[in-house]
Amino acid sequence: MISLSSKSELEEMFLRKKPVKLLMALKLGGPVKYISMLSKETDCTYSHTVKLLENFKNLGLVSFDKIGRVKYIKLTLDGEELAGYFENVLRKFSKIVVKPIEQLDFKQKQPVKPIPITQPKVILPQVKTIKQK
Numbered sequence: 001m002i003s004l005s006s007k008s009e010l011e012e013m014f015l016r017k018k019p020v021k022l023l024m025a026l027k028l029g030g031p032v033k034y035i036s037m038l039s040k041e042t043d044c045t046y047s048h049t050v051k052l053l054e055n056f057k058n059l060g061l062v063s064f065d066k067i068g069r070v071k072y073i074k075l076t077l078d079g080e081e082l083a084g085y086f087e088n089v090l091r092k093f094s095k096i097v098v099k100p101i102e103q104l105d106f107k108q109k110q111p112v113k114p115i116p117i118t119q120p121k122v123i124l125p126q127v128k129t130i131k132q133k
Helices: 006-014 017-028 033-044 046-060 079-096 125-133
Strands: 062-067 070-075
Touching: 017 033, 017 046, 017 070, 017 079, 033 046, 033 070, 046 062, 070 079
Parallel strands: none
Antiparallel strands: 062 070
């Protein structure tokens, strides 16, 4: 079970551009990749890519296979599932048509009627005595 602080940490990680790009690069780029290839594809520094991949590994999203001097990375089943969700979200975003700010219509369709301010009909005796002094 994920604790509340972990949930906010997950939201903080995956509601940023680079971790999502990295996850998508792992999903769309073939079965196995290595770190320097991923850092170039996602426009991240090597050290930032390593840090993100370590976080992914701790979450169970990727696994590392070291062969010689090269460390290969592949998505786990959970990583594949999460990457699929992000792929669907990104696909939905690409279908949304965004108008430039100049084309947005901010005019109201009907004029807003002002609310009439009425005088109170009952004046409290305390208010009368204060005003008389």
